[in-house]
Amino acid sequence: MFKRLSLRLTLLTVVLLVVLYSITSLALYGIIRGFVMRSIDFNLRQAAYRVANTAVLTGIPSFASTGSPEINFVLADNGVYTSIADPDLASALENRLNRAVDRPTFFNFTYQGEHYRVYDLPIAAGSGGPAYVATILDDTQTVRAMSDLRSVIVIVGLFGICGATLVGFILSDRMLQPIRRAFQRQLEFVADASHELRTPLAVIQSNLGIVMEHTDQTVEENLEWLNNAHGEARRLAKLVQDLLTLARSDSERMPVERRPVALNDLLERIHDLYETIAEMRGIELTVRAEEPLVVLGDRDRLHQLLVILIDNAMKFTDAGGKVEIAATRNRNQAILSVRDTGIGIAKEHLERVFDRFYTVDTARSRHGEAKGTGLGLSIAKWIVEAHGGRISIASEGIGKGTTVRVELPLSPKRAAGSDEGDVTAKSEA
Structure with a gap:
C-alpha cells in the first residue's frame, strides 16, 4: 500500500515539475527569441527606410547611407540593384521577392544552408513598374544559437525529470516513514488492545457461565465467581478508559488546560x-x-x-x-x-x-x-x-x-x- 502511494506521490511530483518547467522554459525561450527577433527586425526596417528615402530622392540606389554595414540591401525597379557580392544569392533572393504578395513583410530565406532574415518594403513606382526595397541580414548564428538553446532546454528537462523521479521517490519514501510507523503502531495498538480486552472478557464469561450453571445455588454460594467477574469488569473498565485516553491523545482531541x-x-x-x-x-x-x-x-x-x-x-x-x-x-x-x-x-x-x-x-x-x-x-x-x-x-x-x-x-x-x-x-x- 505504501509503495503504491509512494509511486503516486513521485508521479505527481514529476508531473508538477514537468508542467512548471515546461511553462517556465517556453516563457523564457519566447522572451529571448522575441527580444532577438525584434532587435533584428528593427534594424532591418530602419535600414530599409533609409535606403528607400535615398532611392526616392536621388533615383539611384544607395547602400552606404544606412549606417548598418552588417545589413545588405537589394533595390529593385524592374531590374535588380544589389550590394550582395554573391550573384547567385542575389538571383535567388530576387526570385523569392518577385513571389511576394503582401508588402511590407518580414520573411525568412534559406540559401545553401545559410539562414537570412528579409524585410520587403514597397517604394514609389519607377519608370518600368513597381519598385521595392529589401533589406537582408544573415542571422544564421542567431538561428543556431536559438536552436542550441532549445536543445539545452530539452536536455536539461530530461535530466531534470530523471533526477526529479529519483529524488521524488526518495523524498516520498521518507515522507511516508512517519505515516508508515504511525500506521504500524496503530495496527500493533489494535492487536494489543484486542488481546488485552479478550482476557478479561473471557474471565467474565467463564465465571458468569459457572454462575448460570449453578441455578440451584444462592448468591452467597456463587459469590466467588461473581467477585471474579466483578473484578475483571472493573479492570476492563479501566483498560477501556486508558485506551480512550490514548486514542484521544493521538488524535489531539483531548485539550490540556493551561x-x-x-x-x-x-x-x-x-x-x-x-x-x-x-x-x-x-x-x-x-x-x-x-x-x-x-x-x-x-x-x-x-x-x-x-x-x-x-x-x-x-x-x-x-x-x-x-x-x-x-x-x-x-x-x-x-x-x-x-x-x-x-x-x-x-x-x-x-x-x-x-x-x-x-x-x-x-x-x-x-x-x-x-x-x-x-x-x-x-x-x-x-x-x-x-x-x-x-x-x-x-x-x-x-x-x-x-x-x-x-x-x-x-x-x-x-x-x-x-x-x-x-x-x-x-x-x-
Missing part, C-alpha cells in the same frame, strides 16, 4: 490520598518540596500523572520499603521525582517501559498479584509531553529501586522569581 498549578498543594493532596494505603502495605511514603513551585498546566492531568507514578512505585515495592516524592527547582523548570526502593528494572527494559502494553514481568509486582496493562507509563508520558516537559526513568538494576524524573516548565512569573506572581498563581490554583 492554568497556574501549585505543585506543593498537589503533592500534599496526593500524600493524603496514599498515606493510608502506604501504611496498610508497610511502605514509608514521604513528600519533599524545597520551595513553592507553580507550573502552567492541567491540574487534573498532573494529578493523574502523580497517581500513575506513585501507584507503580508502591506496586513494585515490598513492605518495609520507601517511596519518596520530591519537587525541586532547576532554573526555569520544576523537577518532580518519584523514587522507590523496590524491585527495580533491568537495564535492557528501561528503553521500552513507556511503550504501550509493554510489561516487564508479573513477578515484578508486589507478590505478583497486580498485573498491569502496560498503559500507565504511556499515559504519563503523554501528559508530560502535553505540558511541554520530559519524563525519564532510571534504575541500577534488579533489587536496586527505580527513579522516575519529570521535568515541567515553571510558570513565567515563577521562573522570573516574582514572589507576587507565585502568591497569585497559588491562590488561583
